[in-house]
Amino acid sequence: xFNKRTKIKRLLEGDKxxxxxxxxxxxxxxxxxxxxxxxxxxxxxxxxxxxxLGLLDDATMKRxxxxxxxxxxxxxxxxxxxxxxxxxxxxxxxxxxxxxxxxFPLQPKKHSLEFLREIAHLRMRTNTFGAIFRIxxxxxxxxxxxxxxxxxxxxxxxxxxxSDAEGAGEMFxxxxxxxxxxxxxxxxxxxxxKEDFFGKSTNLTVSGQLEGELAAMSFSDIYTFGxxxxxxxxxTTRHLAEFWMIEPEVAFNDLExxxxxxxxxxxxxxxYAMDNNADDLAFLAQRLEEEEKQKPQNERSEMGLIDKLxxxxxxxxxxxxxxxxIEILRESNHNKKKKFxxxxxxxGTDLQSEHERYLVEKHFKKPVILTDYPKEIKSxxxxxxxxxxxxxxxxxLAPGIGEIxxxxxxxxxxxxxxxxxxxxxxxxxxxxxxxxxxxxxxCPHAGFGLxxxxxxxxxxxxxxxxxxxxxxxxxxxxxx
RNA sequence: UCCUACUUAGCUCAGUUGGUUAGAGCAUCUGACUGUUAAUCAGAGGGUCGCUGGUUCAAGUCCAGCAGUGGGAGCCA
Numbered sequence: 001x002f003n004k005r006t007k008i009k010r011l012l013e014g015d016k017x018x019x020x021x022x023x024x025x026x027x028x029x030x031x032x033x034x035x036x037x038x039x040x041x042x043x044x045x046x047x048x049x050x051x052x053l054g055l056l057d058d059a060t061m062k063r064x065x066x067x068x069x070x071x072x073x074x075x076x077x078x079x080x081x082x083x084x085x086x087x088x089x090x091x092x093x094x095x096x097x098x099x100x101x102x103x104f105p106l107q108p109k110k111h112s113l114e115f116l117r118e119i120a121h122l123r124m125r126t127n128t129f130g131a132i133f134r135i136x137x138x139x140x141x142x143x144x145x146x147x148x149x150x151x152x153x154x155x156x157x158x159x160x161x162x163s164d165a166e167g168a169g170e171m172f173x174x175x176x177x178x179x180x181x182x183x184x185x186x187x188x189x190x191x192x193x194k195e196d197f198f199g200k201s202t203n204l205t206v207s208g209q210l211e212g213e214l215a216a217m218s219f220s221d222i223y224t225f226g227x228x229x230x231x232x233x234x235x236t237t238r239h240l241a242e243f244w245m246i247e248p249e250v251a252f253n254d255l256e257x258x259x260x261x262x263x264x265x266x267x268x269x270x271x272y273a274m275d276n277n278a279d280d281l282a283f284l285a286q287r288l289e290e291e292e293k294q295k296p297q298n299e300r301s302e303m304g305l306i307d308k309l310x311x312x313x314x315x316x317x318x319x320x321x322x323x324x325x326i327e328i329l330r331e332s333n334h335n336k337k338k339k340f341x342x343x344x345x346x347x348g349t350d351l352q353s354e355h356e357r358y359l360v361e362k363h364f365k366k367p368v369i370l371t372d373y374p375k376e377i378k379s380x381x382x383x384x385x386x387x388x389x390x391x392x393x394x395x396x397l398a399p400g401i402g403e404i405x406x407x408x409x410x411x412x413x414x415x416x417x418x419x420x421x422x423x424x425x426x427x428x429x430x431x432x433x434x435x436x437x438x439x440x441x442x443c444p445h446a447g448f449g450l451x452x453x454x455x456x457x458x459x460x461x462x463x464x465x466x467x468x469x470x471x472x473x474x475x476x477x478x479x480x
Numbered sequence: 481u482c483c484u485a486c487u488u489a490g491c492u493c494a495g496u497u498g499g500u501u502a503g504a505g506c507a508u509c510u511g512a513c514u515g516u517u518a519a520u521c522a523g524a525g526g527g528u529c530g531c532u533g534g535u536u537c538a539a540g541u542c543c544a545g546c547a548g549u550g551g552g553a554g555c556c557a
Contacts, residue, residue, distance in 0.1 A: 029516095031519050032513085035517075046517095053514070066507095080515060082516095082517080084517085101508065105491080106491095107507050109518060110492085111491065112492070114549065169555075230556075232481095232554095236551095236556095237551080238556085352554090353553075354553095404557070451556085454557060
């Protein structure tokens with residue numbers, strides 16, 4: 001069997017030595033014509049493969065370049081040098097794939113994240129991106145584990161949707177009609193989508209929530225975890241055109257249950273990564289620390305990455321209402337000294353990023369759950385509170401990231417829902433499938449959406465969302 | 481989409497008030513050395529200064545437009 005090999009992670013973690021084994025991986029560096037730092041992606045740490053002088057002929061030696069793929073067989077021994085506990089004393093080395101050193105763009109040195117973004121197909125071979133994507137995997141696994149352990153059903157909601165009224169953002173159109181102007185037309189010259197593949201106008205989903213609610217009305221506890229698409233022309237460090245979202249929806253939950261679920265969930269998956277990706281997190285923490293040293297004193301963060309994660313896991317999130325938040329902001333010295341670009345004056349407008357950052361990073365210094373927003377600035381499906389002014393919404397704001405969760409208790413009362421839909425000009429006739437949940441056995445329920453990449457950002461300490469998804473999609477960019 | 485900064489070698493960056501042949505470190509190549517840790521030492525090659533136009537005797541440097549990238553804002557997860 002060709003693939004008879006041991007993963008480097010196992011060899012480095014094992015406490016045995018003096019046994020024969022085979023490894024395969026990619027060369028990170030080749031020092032002194034003898035020492036190969038080999039990485040197979042199973043861990044951030046390299047295995048030192050020692051090719052004693054005379055083992056390799058000159059021609060083979062020249063082919064051991066940064067990026068080349070090799071197979072090495074030999075004995076695992078205690079290292080004679082410092083810097084590693086064990087090493088592989090090679091008895092045979094085979095080149096599986098050459099890598100032209102003049103053309104391979106990765107060097108054994110620090111590269112800028114901007115440069116690596118241009119070679120996203122190769123950046124996974126760096127320590128930083130290796131760590132990021134192993135952590136991303138752990139977090140994804142922990143998402144399923146968390147919900148599975150609690151008896152939730154994973155629902156695969158559609159990616160192509162015929163519903164035009166999700167209202168969560170600009171949509172990408174899905175069509176097989178020709179784009180050269182020859183598409184079939186209606187009498188009024190609009191495109192005749194009855195002739196299209198699905199017989200109607202379709203888009204990529206911007207949220208699985210509505211379908212999630214349908215499923216919660218039969219399984220009680222469900223969650224979705226899938227790709228989501230927004231065609232907004234957003235150019236920021238925290239938006240993608242294609243991102244992954246987790247949307248639990250739970251029958252019989254009210255807003256408080258919803259908050260408890262979200263807080264437990266976030267803490268659980270962060271803890272999971274801390275328990276299972278200690279090496280990768282330590283590497284990223286160190287990377288971040290070095291980056292912080294470049295900053296002026298007053299811009300440096302108070303906690304290291306690991307301490308920050310531990311703090312989030314060990315402490316309760318701060319919970320307060322929108323109205324209370326407005327009071328805190330209005331009374332803050334920051335506001336009185338007019339340091340906000342948008343000064344807090346009245347009740348009813350949405351908070352700006354600077355306000356959210358002030359609450360999370362300056363005032364409370366921990367994740368914050370804001371609840372009970374004015375109904376005017378929130379979606380039609382959120383449950384109206386008895387005060388007639390607010391809805392049972394909740395947003396979770398995380399330090400450095402901003403909004404990481406948006407959710408609410410849903411409006412289960414048909415008449416109230418219809419009234420809001422009318423006020424907000426939602427086309428009722430297209431939403432009958434959704435309204436049926438309220439017509440047939442409606443019940444109180446609640447749910448939220450968590451942007452997976454924003455969570456990965458938070459856990460890895462990275463600052464640009466384009467660096468925590470393997471192949472980011474954003475305006476003017478769909479390479480690879 | 482708006483504001484703002486940036487764009488010079490494969491990478492990271494210098495480049496003075498506009499002035500002769502545009503520099504450095506790393507990487508690459510050649511050689512030396514051989515228990516190295518982003519190895520070290522010596523030498524060599526490598527540039528349409530983002531693109532287009534303008535001002536000028538002369539533009540990497542000044543001006544305009546366009547493009548790309550970073551940061552911030554909006555929209556949101």
